[in-house]
Amino acid sequence: MSVNAEVGGHGSGTMMAMVKRVGLGGVMAGLVGGVVMIALMIVVMGSNGSGYASPLNLGIPGFAKTITPPSSQLPGMLSAMGVRLPPAAMAKFGPAIASGHVTPEMGQQLNAMLKSGGVPAGKIHNIDLLMSGNATNSTMADLLSGMNTTARNKVMSSLPVTTGNVVLGSVTHLALSAILGFMFAMMIIGGGIQMLSLRVLRNPAGIAAASVMGAAVAYAVSRWLVLPAIDPLMKLVPQTWFFIAHLLFGLVTGAGIAMIARREGLFDDREARSSVGGLAHA
Numbered sequence: 001m002s003v004n005a006e007v008g009g010h011g012s013g014t015m016m017a018m019v020k021r022v023g024l025g026g027v028m029a030g031l032v033g034g035v036v037m038i039a040l041m042i043v044v045m046g047s048n049g050s051g052y053a054s055p056l057n058l059g060i061p062g063f064a065k066t067i068t069p070p071s072s073q074l075p076g077m078l079s080a081m082g083v084r085l086p087p088a089a090m091a092k093f094g095p096a097i098a099s100g101h102v103t104p105e106m107g108q109q110l111n112a113m114l115k116s117g118g119v120p121a122g123k124i125h126n127i128d129l130l131m132s133g134n135a136t137n138s139t140m141a142d143l144l145s146g147m148n149t150t151a152r153n154k155v156m157s158s159l160p161v162t163t164g165n166v167v168l169g170s171v172t173h174l175a176l177s178a179i180l181g182f183m184f185a186m187m188i189i190g191g192g193i194q195m196l197s198l199r200v201l202r203n204p205a206g207i208a209a210a211s212v213m214g215a216a217v218a219y220a221v222s223r224w225l226v227l228p229a230i231d232p233l234m235k236l237v238p239q240t241w242f243f244i245a246h247l248l249f250g251l252v253t254g255a256g257i258a259m260i261a262r263r264e265g266l267f268d269d270r271e272a273r274s275s276v277g278g279l280a281h282a
Helices: 003-010 012-047 060-064 071-080 087-099 104-116 121-131 137-145 149-158 163-195 204-230 232-236 239-263 269-281
Strands: none
Touching: 012 163, 012 239, 071 087, 071 121, 071 149, 087 104, 104 121, 121 137, 137 149, 137 232, 163 204, 163 239, 204 232, 204 239
């Protein structure tokens, strides 16, 4: 029996039950898609040397707190940024920089030396913020963006990883995935199939395509509107792979939503068999 027939026969109570089933199913589909998405990013960033924990460590935790490298990494960061101090100056400043005990007087001397060496004023300002412990995530993003890929990945892999950061990143990522899964399910099934009667969505391929397109939109919104404002460190994530991970999220979530639609009797059986057969032979 179709969902429309159930609604006509049993009224709003049956409609609410269907909404709950679709919504809960969308949440579960989104959670599975979120796990697949973050698993891909963990493999990608771990294999390129920027740290297996970086996708979770630099995500939502980067919005909640400032993430900077340990003091012992700072002399190496200067070298990676193309800042070359004379041996005598490095012998003088190096131990203080590595221990995190750069006095204001030493900071002024170092800034003057960097300025005389032709280091841009903006970079000197950011270095001063880092050395003095006043750096923000925007400071870190600006400094790391000026490094070559190998040096940047090395610094990213050395950023502190705490259990709190990983838990916060994991929980928030999965929560957002569940919300997107719920929204996709309600828009595709509740809006596209039931309200608008879009025939193109009455088969697995159509639902998968709609979900993938929704994931692409979610990527664009987060990439260019949300993340620059709240978490500048995320621009250091490999964006091509980040986009692919979103598309994979959409595909997996769409497969789950297609299962829900079939369970609710919303498919044109002939089109669904054709769609499944086409996907199997692709």
